[in-house]
Amino acid sequence: MIDPRVASGLRDLLPRAAIPRERILSRFRETFARFGFVPIETPHIERMEVLTGKGAGSDEVLRQIFEVTNKGGTPGELALRFDLTVPLARFAARHENELGFPFKRYAIGSVFRGERPAKGRFREFTQCDFDTIGSESPLADAETALVIASALSLAGAGGFTIVINHRGVLDGLLESLGLADRSGPVLRALDRLAKVGRESVASELARESSSGGAGLSDEQAARVLDFAEQGRGGRDALATATAAIAPMKRVREGVEYLNLVLDLLESASPPGRVVVDLGLARGLDYYTGVVYETTIDGYESFGSVASGGRYDNLASLFTSRKLPGVGASIGLDRLLTVLEEARRMGSDLSPTPVLVAYFPGTRATTPFGLAARLRVAGIGAEVYPEPISIGKQMQYGSERGRALAVIVGPDEEKAGTFNLRDLQTRKEDRGLDCSVLEDSVESALEVIKRERASK
Amino acid sequence: MIDPRVASGLRDLLPRAAIPRERILSRFRETFARFGFVPIETPHIERMEVLTGKGAGSDEVLRQIFEVTNKGGTPGELALRFDLTVPLARFAARHENELGFPFKRYAIGSVFRGERPAKGRFREFTQCDFDTIGSESPLADAETALVIASALSLAGAGGFTIVINHRGVLDGLLESLGLADRSGPVLRALDRLAKVGRESVASELARESSSGGAGLSDEQAARVLDFAEQGRGGRDALATATAAIAPMKRVREGVEYLNLVLDLLESASPPGRVVVDLGLARGLDYYTGVVYETTIDGYESFGSVASGGRYDNLASLFTSRKLPGVGASIGLDRLLTVLEEARRMGSDLSPTPVLVAYFPGTRATTPFGLAARLRVAGIGAEVYPEPISIGKQMQYGSERGRALAVIVGPDEEKAGTFNLRDLQTRKEDRGLDCSVLEDSVESALEVIKRERASK
Numbered sequence A, B: 001m002i003d004p005r006v007a008s009g010l011r012d013l014l015p016r017a018a019i020p021r022e023r024i025l026s027r028f029r030e031t032f033a034r035f036g037f038v039p040i041e042t043p044h045i046e047r048m049e050v051l052t053g054k055g056a057g058s059d060e061v062l063r064q065i066f067e068v069t070n071k072g073g074t075p076g077e078l079a080l081r082f083d084l085t086v087p088l089a090r091f092a093a094r095h096e097n098e099l100g101f102p103f104k105r106y107a108i109g110s111v112f113r114g115e116r117p118a119k120g121r122f123r124e125f126t127q128c129d130f131d132t133i134g135s136e137s138p139l140a141d142a143e144t145a146l147v148i149a150s151a152l153s154l155a156g157a158g159g160f161t162i163v164i165n166h167r168g169v170l171d172g173l174l175e176s177l178g179l180a181d182r183s184g185p186v187l188r189a190l191d192r193l194a195k196v197g198r199e200s201v202a203s204e205l206a207r208e209s210s211s212g213g214a215g216l217s218d219e220q221a222a223r224v225l226d227f228a229e230q231g232r233g234g235r236d237a238l239a240t241a242t243a244a245i246a247p248m249k250r251v252r253e254g255v256e257y258l259n260l261v262l263d264l265l266e267s268a269s270p271p272g273r274v275v276v277d278l279g280l281a282r283g284l285d286y287y288t289g290v291v292y293e294t295t296i297d298g299y300e301s302f303g304s305v306a307s308g309g310r311y312d313n314l315a316s317l318f319t320s321r322k323l324p325g326v327g328a329s330i331g332l333d334r335l336l337t338v339l340e341e342a343r344r345m346g347s348d349l350s351p352t353p354v355l356v357a358y359f360p361g362t363r364a365t366t367p368f369g370l371a372a373r374l375r376v377a378g379i380g381a382e383v384y385p386e387p388i389s390i391g392k393q394m395q396y397g398s399e400r401g402r403a404l405a406v407i408v409g410p411d412e413e414k415a416g417t418f419n420l421r422d423l424q425t426r427k428e429d430r431g432l433d434c435s436v437l438e439d440s441v442e443s444a445l446e447v448i449k450r451e452r453a454s455k
Helices: A014-034 A050-054 A059-063 A085-096 A137-156 A167-176 A182-189 A198-206 A218-228 A235-245 A249-268 A332-341 A365-376 A390-399 A410-415 A435-451 B015-034 B050-051 B058-063 B087-093 B137-156 B167-176 B179-190 B197-206 B218-230 B235-245 B247-268 B333-341 B365-376 B389-401 B410-415 B434-454
Strands: A045-047 A066-070 A078-080 A105-113 A124-133 A160-166 A275-278 A288-294 A305-310 A323-331 A354-358 A381-383 A404-408 A419-421 A429-432 B043-049 B068-069 B078-080 B105-113 B124-133 B160-166 B273-279 B290-296 B308-310 B327-332 B354-358 B381-383 B404-408 B417-422 B426-431
Touching: A014 A045, A014 A105, A014 A124, A014 A137, A014 B015, A045 A050, A045 A305, A050 A085, A066 B381, A078 A332, A085 A124, A105 A354, A105 B290, A124 A137, A124 A332, A124 B389, A137 A160, A137 A249, A137 A288, A137 A305, A137 A323, A137 B365, A160 A167, A160 A249, A167 A182, A167 A218, A167 A235, A167 A249, A167 B389, A182 A218, A198 A218, A198 B235, A218 A235, A218 B124, A235 A249, A235 A275, A235 B105, A249 A275, A249 B235, A275 B290, A275 B327, A288 A332, A288 A381, A323 B327, A332 B308, A354 A390, A354 B078, A365 A381, A365 A435, A365 B137, A404 A435, A410 A419, A419 A435, A429 A435, B015 B327, B015 B333, B043 B087, B050 B078, B050 B087, B068 B160, B068 B179, B087 B105, B087 B124, B087 B179, B105 B327, B124 B137, B124 B333, B137 B167, B137 B247, B137 B308, B137 B327, B167 B179, B167 B235, B167 B247, B179 B218, B179 B247, B197 B218, B218 B235, B235 B273, B247 B273, B247 B290, B247 B389, B290 B333, B327 B333, B354 B365, B354 B389, B365 B381, B365 B434, B389 B404, B404 B410, B404 B434, B410 B417, B417 B434
Parallel strands: A160 A275, A354 A381, A354 A404, B160 B273, B354 B381, B354 B404
Antiparallel strands: A045 A078, A066 A078, A066 B068, A105 A124, A124 A323, A160 A288, A288 A305, A305 A323, A404 A419, A419 A429, B043 B078, B068 B078, B105 B124, B124 B327, B160 B290, B290 B308, B308 B327, B404 B417, B417 B426
């Protein structure tokens, strides 16, 4: 007998996890489509060269690559993708003459990283990415935030905050302090401000660069931290924090760009809040303009559930054509963790709200035909496959989220009637006429929906 | 510069392929859910031992396995799944105490086989499987055919035929001819009857078993072929073809079972046709009861687009618990090939039917806000991100399937109006009031929908 376990760091999703996941993914797809984003698919397996090209992934990610070989194949040639961005870059370069720009695509799929297994960290996880490629317009930046907001709202995420910044502003500050060459360690330290607090970041900024710190003077560290703290909020905070460095061109342009994005977002009245945070650093190696992070209100410590930004040149590894763009990635696994923690998983009626149950002695065609009629009328219904005890059939239905049971036995069969039981209240209407099956069930479901909505 | 090609035998899906694919998958998910099937997910990577256990896959499939290794991992330990059935068996065994039976699951995902690359054959392809595990009731068999029929119908497949057979009947025939030990080569030959015709199968059946044939006498071959040809149709064909061997218990039981499945299906009036074909062999090594194949009418030569059957014991490799079940797999790639060939890909309105275009000199917030209003009203809309020439914006919209353009310029902005252009007829209504934007667009879309439907 073979042990049915999964490999270390991988997992099975049981229906209780897979059902809300599937529901949220279908809402994401719906949202992306509403904005004119179209799906593409790339293989899970890429050529190794594509994944390990200079700058494709961080050293850490490259160490975690899963190599793939088949009999007769050359070792070291193929690997599993570790994100959806490198495949997008390859795709855009390969099909640059067929796509038409601006090209707005979404992609939802598994990516693989051989990380050390740990609680809540998996070696296969799902990314939900969308990007607008081939546009330098701030409309595309504002739309990116609006898509995040619409997707989270449709997924039932409740209150959330989208934080935006512009790389030019933060770069300008560092330049004004003579710290342009230390942006790497400064930004890495700043990124942890919300998590670890000012004091801890200050000591990180002041630590000798020889021991991995940023090597700032106490005064420089204070300036950086003041700037990050003052520059959190709306237009006023943006103006106040940048007043001293506003004469610098890149700062002025960054501030104007952020204000324009805020204007556009205001015109669209998105759900959730959008705030500026001049301390938001977020992978600035790759991003060159606006950057985004999103947290669920009250659950900030879980980290960002949707992040992204603008880049100058998506596919420089693969084509000489310059492809600027902007995009974001929704972290499905983290979002689901937060929603479960926040008990915001939704209590929609199951897509199969009806169980058709039958007593022994009933012809199987009777319940089977009734369930088929309900489905044709657009009402999900299943028949318990064996005429076991009605109590056990009811239990099966309740455990699977059925709201109503249509029950038939030999007597009902003869009379052309059925009984309709509410599986929660156990109230039962008996002897309803089969000719009005669909209407009766639909009305009963409407009542249940209204009752649940009013709770 | 790195070559942006994909590895041999793999492929990118551009939007024109990915959009109909996504639409059909969402209809499959909807169908499965309507019948009470729930999603599960298993990792793309399984332990090698799970995939190569005795009987998990054919020798051919095992030769095609992709091995997976990461730094620090042990070579030979992990591999990519080659189907969704072996992972289901492992899953059912691992979680047998949590699932509750009957357990009805669906799974949609990529599987990997290192086949020799050829036209239309890919090393990564999608399977759409659904199974009812833990029930021996013919209701579950009939439901399997009904799910296939409902899914194909909802996917817009047009006319199709589901062919069913029962292993017991074919086994009984071979036994009555003293050929029980030759069922393997006989069934493999029979499986090609529709494709290559009677004569070719007859010579295959008569060929010496030492050279890979079935080694039947001419009379035996004729009996088998007569049986297969007579036994195609409805209940009458079933009765006629089996009359001579009906006294055998397994034949009688098989015929009764098939008749019961036909009764159940009749009570549900499924779309499409269901016919019996006593010559349908279909992987009888694995299946033990009813088997299914499905062809699109007029495109039979493309082969089956949905196949499956009943099995006695799903997970004997992993658990001593006996798990009988029945299920089927819809071949998405083949179905899409046929639908494209048959021009049945559907001409639904795009989920983003509106382009909001704007003349230079318009504030970007105006089109951006109008598009947002449309989306809130449930109408997909996108803004072209730059105020390039209106003609080019219209072209962009037409190419992407937008039906209507909402157009604004500085004059409209001042007057609070917009122009509405039908992108197909180029008819334009000018100076419509922005306060009735949603209603105007909705009515215009209704007209377009009605016109397209009447064509």
